[in-house]
Amino acid sequence: QKEVEQNSGPLSVPEGAIASLNCTYSDRGSQSFFWYRQYSGKSPELIMFIYSNGDKEDGRFTAQLNKASQYVSLLIRDSQPSDSATYLCAVNPLKTSYDKVIFGPGTSLSVIP
Amino acid sequence: SQTIHQWPATLVQPVGSPLSLECTVEGTSNPNLYWYRQAAGRGLQLLFYSVGIGQISSEVPQNLSASRPQDRQFILSSKKLLLSDSGFYLCAWSEGVSGNTIYFGEGSWLTVV
Numbered sequence: 001q002k003e004v005e006q007n008s009g010p011l012s013v014p015e016g017a018i019a020s021l022n023c024t025y026s027d028r029g030s031q032s033f034f035w036y037r038q039y040s041g042k043s044p045e046l047i048m049f050i051y052s053n054g055d056k057e058d059g060r061f062t063a064q065l066n067k068a069s070q071y072v073s074l075l076i077r078d079s080q081p082s083d084s085a086t087y088l089c090a091v092n093p094l095k096t097s098y099d100k101v102i103f104g105p106g107t108s109l110s111v112i113p
Numbered sequence: 114s115q116t117i118h119q120w121p122a123t124l125v126q127p128v129g130s131p132l133s134l135e136c137t138v139e140g141t142s143n144p145n146l147y148w149y150r151q152a153a154g155r156g157l158q159l160l161f162y163s164v165g166i167g168q169i170s171s172e173v174p175q176n177l178s179a180s181r182p183q184d185r186q187f188i189l190s191s192k193k194l195l196l197s198d199s200g201f202y203l204c205a206w207s208e209g210v211s212g213n214t215i216y217f218g219e220g221s222w223l224t225v226v
Contacts, residue, residue, distance in 0.1 A: 034214060043203055043217040044157075088157070090215070101215050105156040 003027060004091050004104035012110045019076040021107050023089030026070070032092035033065055033072045038106065039085045047074070047087075079111045115140035119204040119218035126225055132177075132191040134221050136204030139185065144206040146187040147215065148179055151201040163187060164209065199225045 003026045013019045021035075032051055036044035050056045050063040050072065062075040072091075076083055089104040119136040126132060138144050148160040159172045161179035169179050176195060180188045187204055204218040 041222075043220040046214055046216065049214055100159070100162070103157040 003102045004089055006087075006089050006104040006107045008105060009108035010110050011107055012112055013079050015079060015081060015111055015113050017079050019079045019083065019109055019111070021074040021076075021087050021089075021109065023072045023074075023091075023104055024070055025072070025089075025091045025102075027091070027093040028067075028070060030067075030070075030091045030093045032101075033063070034090040034092075034101065035061075035063060035072075035074045036088040036090060036103075037083075037085045038088060044088055076109075079109075081111045081113050084109055084111050115206075115216070117204060117206055117216060117218040119202075119221055121221060122219060123222045124224070126194050126223065128196055128225055129193045132189070132194050132198070132223070134189040134202055134204070134223075136187045136189075136218055137185055138187075138206045141185070141206070141208065143184060143209045145209055146181060146185075147205040147207075148177075148187065148189045149203040149205060149217075151203065153200070157203070161189070194223075194225045196225050199223055 005024050034049045035047045037047050038044040048058055048061055048063045050065045053065050053067050056063045060077045064073045086106040086108050088106045090101045092101045116139045146163045149157045150160055151157050161171055163169050163181045166181055166184055177191050202221045205215045207213045207215045
């Protein structure tokens with residue numbers, strides 16, 4: 001069983017629309033959740049992290065966490081062509097003394113002008 | 114502020130040749146350090162992590178090795194490369210406290226021919 005799952009996509013949305021990216025995880029005790037953006041050929045860069053149930057907003061990005069459902073999502077409002085990238089969900093189960101963050105396979109997002 | 118650099122950015126190596134990728138972190142002390150690999154169209158695979166000088170843990174058996182000769186220096190090596198070693202190699206760091214965010218270097222593209 002995969003530990004962190006994401007729809008591989010590609011997810012296509014028109015410019016200005018809301019893009020919704022979803023992620024589920026298997027370890028119910030997980031405590032830290034991250035979203036990274038990775039442009040083609042580049043390294044992942046952190047967009048947001050979330051620790052508590054509910055929503056966390058940062059500009060056009062909103063992360064949503066539901067620990068009971070083991071579900072975390074990322075909403076991108078007013079999507080721009082520059083948002084076209086692969087989005088990686090990452091989960092830290094905190095079972096060890098180091099940050100063994102587990103990454104999902106990523107969802108490819110394409111924003112159509 | 115903290116920065117991470119890895120090099121070389123790109124390399125093409127023949128099968129059976131050695132490999133050395135280097136990574137350094139600035140602006141922090143005693144970071145956790147990581148080497149990840151991302152094969153074409155695949156997710157991130159954790160190869161090695163280190164919580165201190167000389168402390169290396171391997172996640173996946175392979176012909177690669179890692180060393181941490183100094184607090185903020187992490188090296189990925191191989192004595193004899195295989196075709197399957199081709200991929201995008203990412204060095205990363207996090208603060209030495211569980212639950213903190215992982216930050217990636219620029220990445221190194223390795224093509225084994």
